[in-house]
Amino acid sequence: MEHHSGGSGTNKNKQMVEQLQRYGVISSKKVVEVMETIDRALFVPDGTPAYVDSPMAIGYNATISAPHMHATCIQLLEENLQPGMHALDVGSGTGYLTACFATMVGPQGRAIGVEHIPELVASSIKNIEKSAAASLLKGGSLSVHAGDGREGWPEHAPYDAIHVGAAAPEIPQPLIDQLKPGGRMVIPVGKIFQDLQVVDKNLDGSVSIRNKTAVRYVPLTSRDAQLKGY
Numbered sequence: 001m002e003h004h005s006g007g008s009g010t011n012k013n014k015q016m017v018e019q020l021q022r023y024g025v026i027s028s029k030k031v032v033e034v035m036e037t038i039d040r041a042l043f044v045p046d047g048t049p050a051y052v053d054s055p056m057a058i059g060y061n062a063t064i065s066a067p068h069m070h071a072t073c074i075q076l077l078e079e080n081l082q083p084g085m086h087a088l089d090v091g092s093g094t095g096y097l098t099a100c101f102a103t104m105v106g107p108q109g110r111a112i113g114v115e116h117i118p119e120l121v122a123s124s125i126k127n128i129e130k131s132a133a134a135s136l137l138k139g140g141s142l143s144v145h146a147g148d149g150r151e152g153w154p155e156h157a158p159y160d161a162i163h164v165g166a167a168a169p170e171i172p173q174p175l176i177d178q179l180k181p182g183g184r185m186v187i188p189v190g191k192i193f194q195d196l197q198v199v200d201k202n203l204d205g206s207v208s209i210r211n212k213t214a215v216r217y218v219p220l221t222s223r224d225a226q227l228k229g230y
């Protein structure tokens, strides 16, 4: 157990969430709850500051997104992460957001992470096992798979919520296809200049897309390109 002036790890996680509320990033009680439940420190590599509002390297030319980006994406998807719903997290990396989604959709729901670096899949499972989402992993409502997330994960489609944690040059069609009518996808789109896009599938199957904010994510690409440094 750590005992610094800021308090224990769990307290510091709470302070991080409180700060995001003060800055106006989080306005939803549900987002506060889930981010307090899932301790971010369990998901960053040893020696990496867990509660600093910045992306951090996690190896394999990947990063864990900054807390304010995690908060923004959970909040955008909140209505589509209700108990019993299905969520897909593409480029699940550390597993942090997959654990948050699983906690929100609960044991009757389904949260799937897809990540193309098998080592990250393995370490994310270890991270989740240490977290408050461990029982969901054990119970089978949360799972993380190695694969190319541009293909989605058809087995548990259609999804109420899809989050993509890496920037796509354009929205992959399989992800649109796997979105449920009434479902929402949050995805960074672009190469150097990227927009976080909110893609809503209407009940008639058409999609409405709006740009939320300018962002900077690592690319959604092939494993080879990523390991070569893009």
Ligand code: SAH
Pocket: 060, 062, 063, 064, 065, 090, 091, 092, 093, 094, 095, 096, 097, 114, 115, 116, 117, 120, 147, 148, 149, 150, 165, 166, 218, 219, 220, 221, 222, 223, 226
């Ligand atoms: N959201 C995660 C990770 C963000 S970094 C977190 O916050 O921890 C983006 C992740 O997408 C990296 O782990 C990278 O390996 C993965 N990725 C990139 N392209 C991918 C693809 N085609 N299929 C699956 N995962 C991919």
